[in-house]
Amino acid sequence: MNELEIKRILESQREYYKSGATIPVAFRTRQLKKLYSCIKEREADILEALKSDLGKSGFEAFMCEIGMALSEITYMIKHVKRFSKRKSVKTPLAQFRSKSYKQPVPYGNVLIMSPWNYPFLLTIDPIATAIAAGNTVIVKPSAYSPATSKLIENIISECFEPNYIAVISGGRAENKALLEQKFDFVFFTGSQAVGKEVLRHTAEHLTPAVLELGGKSPCIVDSSASIKLAAKRIVFGKYLNCGQTCVAPDYILCHESVKEKFVSEVISQIKLQFGENPLENSDYGRIINEKHFNRLCNLIDKSKVVFGGKADEKANKIEPTVMDNVTADDAVMQEEIFGPIMPIITFKRFDAVVDSLKNAQKPLALYLFSSDKKHIERVNTELSYGGGCINDVIIHLATSEMGFGGVGESGMGSYHGKEGFDAFSHTKSIVHKRNWLDLPMRYQPYKSKLNEKLLRFFLK
Numbered sequence: 001m002n003e004l005e006i007k008r009i010l011e012s013q014r015e016y017y018k019s020g021a022t023i024p025v026a027f028r029t030r031q032l033k034k035l036y037s038c039i040k041e042r043e044a045d046i047l048e049a050l051k052s053d054l055g056k057s058g059f060e061a062f063m064c065e066i067g068m069a070l071s072e073i074t075y076m077i078k079h080v081k082r083f084s085k086r087k088s089v090k091t092p093l094a095q096f097r098s099k100s101y102k103q104p105v106p107y108g109n110v111l112i113m114s115p116w117n118y119p120f121l122l123t124i125d126p127i128a129t130a131i132a133a134g135n136t137v138i139v140k141p142s143a144y145s146p147a148t149s150k151l152i153e154n155i156i157s158e159c160f161e162p163n164y165i166a167v168i169s170g171g172r173a174e175n176k177a178l179l180e181q182k183f184d185f186v187f188f189t190g191s192q193a194v195g196k197e198v199l200r201h202t203a204e205h206l207t208p209a210v211l212e213l214g215g216k217s218p219c220i221v222d223s224s225a226s227i228k229l230a231a232k233r234i235v236f237g238k239y240l241n242c243g244q245t246c247v248a249p250d251y252i253l254c255h256e257s258v259k260e261k262f263v264s265e266v267i268s269q270i271k272l273q274f275g276e277n278p279l280e281n282s283d284y285g286r287i288i289n290e291k292h293f294n295r296l297c298n299l300i301d302k303s304k305v306v307f308g309g310k311a312d313e314k315a316n317k318i319e320p321t322v323m324d325n326v327t328a329d330d331a332v333m334q335e336e337i338f339g340p341i342m343p344i345i346t347f348k349r350f351d352a353v354v355d356s357l358k359n360a361q362k363p364l365a366l367y368l369f370s371s372d373k374k375h376i377e378r379v380n381t382e383l384s385y386g387g388g389c390i391n392d393v394i395i396h397l398a399t400s401e402m403g404f405g406g407v408g409e410s411g412m413g414s415y416h417g418k419e420g421f422d423a424f425s426h427t428k429s430i431v432h433k434r435n436w437l438d439l440p441m442r443y444q445p446y447k448s449k450l451n452e453k454l455l456r457f458f459l460k
Contacts, residue, residue, distance in 0.1 A: 001168055003177040006138075010181055012163040013109050013136040022106065022134045022164070025084050029077055031131050034159050036073045039066065039124070045151055046120055052147040053119060054241065055285035055317075064241065065121040068398060072125050075400040075417055076132040083132070083421045091431070094458035096439065099432045104425040106134035107208070108184035113175070113198070115190045116144035116288055117244040117338075122212075123152050126187050126424075127165065129415055133424035135185070136164055140178055143171040144288050183207055185424065189246075191336075192409060210413030210423050212246070213406050214336050217365040218357060219249035219393065220379070222350055223257045225369035230391070231265035234342075234369075235273055237393030239320045242285045243340040247365040247386075249393050250336060251326070251343040253353055259346050263324055266342070267307045270320045278319050279312050287316040287339060296339040299332040308340075350375055357383055362408030367393045386410050 021027065039046070043066060050061040084104060091100040110130050114123040123141050130137045139156065141149035153167040160166075168174055179186075179201035188198045189212040202209045221230055238249050254262050270278070278284045287293040293316045300309055300321060308321035318340050326332060326343035333343060347353050350372075357366075366385040370376055376390055386406040387396045397404045397416070405414025415423045441451035441458075 001170055001174055001177075003180070006168060006174070006177050006181065009162055009166050009168075010109065010138060010183075013138065013166070016163040017106075017108050017136045022136060025081050028080055028084075028132055028134055031160070031164075032073055032077045032080070032128060035124070035128060035131070035155075036070060036077070038155050038159050039070060039073075042151070042155055046148070049147040049151045050120060053116070053145040054244070054288060055315075056241065057283035057285070060241070060283065060285070061120075065118055069121050069124040069128070072400055072416070072420075073128045076128055076421070079418070080132045080421070083418060084134070086430075092458070094439075094455075095431060095433070097434045097437050101430055101432070103428045103430055104133075104422070105428060107424060107426055108135060109138070110135045110185040110187065110424065111138050111140070111178060111181075111183045113140045113178070113186070113188045113190065114142060115246075116142035117241060117246065119145035119148040120152065122189050126189075126415060126420070127156075129420035130187070130424045131165070133421050135424055137166070138178065138183075139165065139167045140175060141167065141169070143169075185209070187415075187424070188212065195411070210405070210415065211411045212404075212413075212415075213364065213409070213411040214246040214338070215361055215363045215406070215410040216250040216333070216336055217247060217363040217367070217385075217388075218360075219252050219367040220350075220353060220369065221252060221254045221258065221262055222368070222370045222372060222375055223255040224371040224375070225258065226371070226391070227258055227261050228265050230369040231262060231269045233392050234367075235266055235269040235320070237367075238342050239270070239274065239284075239340050240394065242287055242318070244285075244288065244338055245394065246338075247394055247397060248338075249342075249365075249367055250363075251333065251345060253345050253347055255350070256346045256348055259324075259344070263306060263322065263344065266322055270307060270322075274320055278308075279310065279315070279317050284317070287318060290316060292339070293318070296337070296341060299335075299337065299339075299341060301326075301330060301332065304330070350378075354378055354382060362386075362406070362410055364406045364410035365389075365394075365396075384408065386414075 047058050047061050050056040086101045086103040088101045091098050112126045141152050156167045182205040186202050186209040192213045195211045195213045274284055275281050304323040306322050306324045308319035311318045321341045323343045326345050362384045364386040366388040368379045369391050389396050400417035403414035403419025404416045441455045
């Protein structure tokens with residue numbers, strides 16, 4: 001789609017938003033219900049598309065994409081009326097007699113740019129939130145997941161008119177054309193490199209943006225951890241979607257006293273969860289494309305592989321791989337892995353781990369497996385990261401009751417549930433003053449001693 005067509009769609013959405021059609025809560029609820037019904041009807045098609053793009057099994061695709069998207073839509077349907085209400089706040093005595101309140105309103109015309117790793121969930125989830133907040137939406141799904149992106153385009157066109165919600169397909173040219181436009185709000189999920197470009201463009205128009213990025217999310221296993229359970233949960237989270245998860249444990253920091261046991265349990269868990277030959281497991285997905293497959297293969301140091309390491313070039317599949325005795329200088333530690341490679345770094349002192357993480361880029365997620373209350377408290381209070389878990393991985397994002405987002409290099413802003421509604425809304429602060437009383441102290445001339453006394457009384 002060329003820039004002129006994009007401008008035409010955006011202009012039609014501006015006019016539609018100005019009409020006030022998206023503002024009533026009843027309208028928003030109807031659109032959310034319509035989207036929910038269409039997803040339910042097209043579930044089989046969605047499963048097929050996710051299988052085509054990423055090799056996802058039906059169970060994993062529903063658990064991590066369709067089911068979570070439906071859950072978020074349901075949450076918004078249930079709560080949108082409450083979220084949209086004005087909220088009264090206390091009024092200072094100096095403003096007597098007035099009423100003060102906060103009124104959430106939509107930003108207006110928003111752009112959502114979604115990634116390829118969870119192409120359905122990470123497109124539908126922010127769309128549902130934008131609808132609940134009362135916006136119009138232009139959606140740009142990833143070109144790397146063509147089957148899912150095409151199906152999303154079909155679903156959206158079935159549910160909504162393009163002057164309300166529209167999908168723009170394509171690649172870099174379309175991304176560039178979209179970012180040249182002035183939107184009221186931009187929501188982006190993807191890499192840090194592209195996130196920087198998005199922020200540069202939004203800065204030109206002073207457009208607010210939420211960036212959901214990534215980074216190297218550490219997973220600490222200390223000497224007090226339940227090693228067998230830690231290995232089981234870490235293997236699940238690390239190799240889910242072949243490691244192509246922004247909040248996957250990127251690397252493991254394991255205490256030397258439990259390292260050998262941990263490695264042994266990890267290997268046992270890989271065999272239990274994925275079988276003796278994961279490359280032949282139909283429930284084990286694949287790398288999105290040849291480019292990322294080759295990049296991941298180049299990160300594997302064969303001399304440090306203690307399990308896995310094999311790859312199927314024709315199918316873009318890489319075995320769940322474990323690398324031991326990894327150092328900060330290894331290639332696998334120089335970038336976000338985003339694949340099924342688990343580097344293990346050994347540490348002696350927990351204090352040294354905390355100090356090193358304080359000096360590192362702020363990750364999207366951090367995980368700690370420990371029974372030591374002091375260690376848990378230090379990680380919770382001293383380290384800066386988007387979110388995480390104690391004695392588990394990934395599951396912190398699977399709730400609408402908590403916001404999900406990054407900090408620093410891993411992103412800005414958050415969404416899910418109420419946090420998402422707030423992200424796609426501007427909250428106006430309003431004072432409604434009565435006409436029958438007008439306190440005199442604020443007006444010039446400022447010579448009245450009585451007015452000064454009154455002012456000091458009110459503002460003490």
